[in-house]
Amino acid sequence: xxxxxxxxxxxxxxxxxxxxxxxxxxxxxxxxxxxxxxxxxxxxxxxxxxxxxxxxxxxxxxxxxxxxxxxxxxxxxxxxxxxxxxxxxxxxxxxxxxxxxxxxxxxxxxxxxxxxxxxxxxxxxxxxxxxxxxxxxxxxxxxxxxxxxxxxxxxxxxxxxxxxxxxxxxxxxxxxxxxxxxxxxxxxxxxxxxxxxxxxxxxxxxxxxxxxxxxxxxxxxxxxxxxxxxxxxxxxxxxxxxxxxxxxxx
Amino acid sequence: xxxxxxxxxxxxxxxxxxxxxxxxxxxxxxxxxxxxxxxxxxxxxxxxxxxxxxxxxxxxxxxxxxxxxxxxxxxxxxxxxxxxxxxxxxxxxxxxxxxxxxxxxxxxxxxxxxxxxxxxxxxxxxxxxxxxxxxxxxxxxxxxxxxxxxxxxxxxxxxxxxxxxxxxxxxxxxxxxxxxxxxxxxxxxxxxxxxxxxxxxxxxxxxxxxxxxxxxxxxxxxxxxxxxxxxxxxxxxxxxxxxxxxxxxxxxxxxxxxxxxxxxxxxxxxxxxxxxxxxxxxxxxxxxxxxxxxxxxxxxxxxxxxxxxxx
Numbered sequence: 362x363x364x365x366x367x368x369x370x371x372x373x374x375x376x377x378x379x380x381x382x383x384x385x386x387x388x389x390x391x392x393x394x395x396x397x398x399x400x401x402x403x404x405x406x407x408x409x410x411x412x413x414x415x416x417x418x419x420x421x422x423x424x425x426x427x428x429x430x431x432x433x434x435x436x437x438x439x440x441x442x443x444x445x446x447x448x449x450x451x452x453x454x455x456x457x458x459x460x461x462x463x464x465x466x467x468x469x470x471x472x473x474x475x476x477x478x479x480x481x482x483x484x485x486x487x488x489x490x491x492x493x494x495x496x497x498x499x500x501x502x503x504x505x506x507x508x509x510x511x512x513x514x515x516x517x518x519x520x521x522x523x524x525x526x527x528x529x530x531x532x533x534x535x536x537x538x539x540x541x542x543x544x545x546x547x548x549x550x551x552x553x554x555x556x557x558x559x560x561x562x563x564x565x566x567x568x569x570x571x572x573x574x575x576x577x578x579x580x581x582x583x584x585x586x587x588x589x590x591x592x593x594x595x596x597x598x599x600x601x602x603x604x605x606x607x608x609x610x611x
Numbered sequence: 612x613x614x615x616x617x618x619x620x621x622x623x624x625x626x627x628x629x630x631x632x633x634x635x636x637x638x639x640x641x642x643x644x645x646x647x648x649x650x651x652x653x654x655x656x657x658x659x660x661x662x663x664x665x666x667x668x669x670x671x672x673x674x675x676x677x678x679x680x681x682x683x684x685x686x687x688x689x690x691x692x693x694x695x696x697x698x699x700x701x702x703x704x705x706x707x708x709x710x711x712x713x714x715x716x717x718x719x720x721x722x723x724x725x726x727x728x729x730x731x732x733x734x735x736x737x738x739x740x741x742x743x744x745x746x747x748x749x750x751x752x753x754x755x756x757x758x759x760x761x762x763x764x765x766x767x768x769x770x771x772x773x774x775x776x777x778x779x780x781x782x783x784x785x786x787x788x789x790x791x792x793x794x795x796x797x798x799x800x801x802x803x804x805x806x807x808x809x810x811x812x813x814x815x816x817x818x819x820x821x822x823x824x825x826x827x828x829x830x831x832x833x834x835x836x837x838x839x840x841x842x843x844x845x846x847x848x849x850x851x852x853x854x855x856x857x858x859x860x861x862x863x864x865x866x867x868x869x870x871x872x873x874x875x876x877x878x879x880x881x882x883x884x885x886x887x888x889x890x891x892x893x894x895x896x897x898x899x900x901x902x903x904x905x906x907x908x909x910x911x912x913x914x915x916x917x918x919x920x921x922x
Contacts, residue, residue: 364712364714367711367712370714375697375699376706379699445695445696447695447696449661449691449694450689450691450756452661453691454684454709454712455712557769591669
């Protein structure tokens with residue numbers, strides 16, 4: 362356990378030592394701020410307050426920023442260790458591969474959640490400062506469900522990015538392939554869920570569309586099937602990453 | 612300390628290590644020598660449990676590496692070939708992190724790190740960022756890392772590569788110092804290094820152990836024939852003919868030097884044949900200013916062994 366905690370600490374430290382973290386935070390937080398201003402202007406034009414959480418959690422932040430940003434966080438995880446040769450140094454100590462993969466996952470996931478902090482804070486302020494006639498909006502339950510959805514989507518995305526990073530020693534390859542899968546997956550599943558002719562295809566699309574899921578979460582709808590999907594799929598990618606690290610040594 | 616028996620490692624395209632066996636006993640400093648690509652790094656990676664082997668068994672400090680890899684790792688300090696470090700971390704931070712991975716207790720960590728820092732001459736640079744250190748210092752950080760959990764066995768893969776002569780000397784002195792408390796297996800392709808530090812030499816070539824002995828014994832094995840150097844004042848043709856006529860002597864090389872002396876390199880069945888050469892020179896009336904047995908350098912021994920493949 363002590364080793365595991367050391368590994369997570371090291372991951373977070375390395376993450377915050379790298380300029381990428383600050384560039385990513387700068388852009389994501391600027392985008393979050395912009396998004397919030399847009400949301401306020403929508404409300405000022407008489408939009409219903411229920412859209413607040415939806416605009417925050419399933420708006421452009423999710424569809425455009427996250428699929429680009431997550432691979433930038435995860436590309437380093439294993440590709441850099443391979444490039445530097447430090448993977449060899451790590452795996453000749455008492456560190457076990459599952460421990461290492463999980464520690465890196467948790468480190469990156471924590472950073473991902475740090476990115477979302479301002480969005481949650483903005484919504485919270487809005488909730489506290491809402492005028493009396495719309496008291497209680499945005500809904501606390503919707504905010505919680507939205508935050509949970511963000512965490513779940515993040516878990517899967519980070520797991521996919523981490524897996525791509527185990528496959529190569531080139532960070533750029535890891536980032537671009539991760540980006541292609543996340544962005545492609547997001548748009549293909551959205552297209553399938555909303556516009557496909559066949560009901561079966563639509564069903565598959567709905568099962569995988571993060572966009573559709575976040576729309577639900579942000580309305581306060583907690584669908585256990587979706588929760589299970591994110592957890593099991595993230596676990597599968599982590600398992601695959603463990604297998605790759607165990608077998609691909611040279 | 613190390614017992615390697617019948618170990619083979621295949622990569623998809625080639626056989627890297629071919630059925631090797633050797634032993635290293637506690638307290639020895641063994642030099643692991645071989646041309647580039649001979650299988651040194653692969654062998655060391657198997658010894659430290661980084662790479663699995665295809666067949667054979669490795670025992671370190673009494674533990675089988677495929678059955679109890681954790682026990683082995685606790686007892687081995689490994690410095691990989693390229694000396695991998697995290698460039699963004701500070702020296703203290705890195706050593707503490709590594710100590711924690713290697714199971715050094717939290718309470719003992721600070722003392723342990725200070726101890727290895729002092730041993731490796733890093734006390735001054737503890738606060739510096741690794742990426743900004745010189746190659747020599749980085750190598751020392753790597754060494755300090757391999758020592759931090761007080762291992763029984765040190766496996767060092769080319770510890771002096773890329774250092775300047777002064778740093779090389781410092782690292783060598785450090786290794787000699789470490790050998791008082793640890794068993795050391797050190798790979799290199801620099802021969803002087805082995806001559807300077809090691810008690811025993813293992814030579815590997817094309818995945819096979821071709822020699823395992825002390826430096827002196829290796830020389831002796833190769834001295835079935837010896838080389839005699841001779842400088843005389845004589846005509847080249849006659850001298851060559853006369854010497855070659857004698858039994859057990861053969862001229863390998865003859866050069867007329869600028870000052871008129873003739874230099875001969877003669878292959879002899881035994882070094883005692885210098886006496887016969889002296890007698891010959893006296894009988895022929897050649898002036899003689901040098902008559903000596905050529906010492907094999909380790910370099911020559913190495914070249915001969917790796918070329919012959921089997922001693």
